[in-house]
Amino acid sequence: MSSQLLILMMILIEIPPSLTALDYYAACSSQFRCGTITADFPFLGGNRPEGCGHPKLVLKCSGNNVTIEIMNVTYRVLSLNSGDQTLRIAREDYMNGDGTCPSEESNFESTTLDLEVFDYGPDYRNISLLYGCPFTGVVLYPGRFTCAVDGTLNRDAYATWDVVEKGICLARVTVPIIPILTGLLDFLIISKVGDALRRGFDVKWKVGIEECDECKSADGVCGYDLLNQTTTCYCQGQSSGSKSCPHLSGT
DSSP states (O other), rough: OOOHHHHHHHHHOOTTTTTHHHHHHHHSOOEEEEEEEEEEETBBBBOTTTTOTTTTEEEEEEEEEEEEEEEEEEEEEEEEETTTTTEEEEEEESSSSSSSSOOOTTTOOOOOOTTEEEOOOOEEEEEEEEEEEEOSSSSSSSEEOOOTTTTTTTEEEEEESSSSOOOOSSEEEEEEOOOTTTSSSSSSHHHHHHHHHHOEEEEOOOOSSSHHHHHTTOOOOOEEEETTTEEEEETTTSSSSSOOOOOTOOO
């Protein structure tokens, strides 16, 4: 091997230590964009790589629809408000058809939030949807409808307020809705249940809000330290993330 080639290889291997940080500063300055949804920290997705947001807040774009997975359930993101840190989300498996029968891909998981990352928004109320119930001659709950479910010939299904056990039914799905959006106040009107499910419910994210405000006020870009599992701040010209950025003299 010639000495010139050896020197060239050494130059290529010896990457400046600031390059990674500068790349993160640029990469994390970019926003996720899909349809009408725009997002930055604490979200990942699109052009925002790992290190730019929380690993449990990954947005995906298909067509003009944005989805996020929370506790093994996929939700469509209907709106995102960075000002008050809220998402309005609806279960993807209820977005088609009449909205009361889930898609064939549904795993019949009830909605639960990772409370380290999210809180429920105000004004929600849980409904339980029971599927694959045998007809016994007795109506189990007032909100009765029919729905074909794989694995059983029983087509009876019910919607009822709050959380109930599945009992003799094959499956139960509990989902939050915002009753006032569709006038579902006391009585569950089946024709409105599907609409309520498609309109979704609000969740509030609570990841690194104060730390990120401090970072942005110092002209930094917020990111996430995967090793220490905490919010970090990427600054121009620095070799690694930090709590905040030093103010440049003369600014």
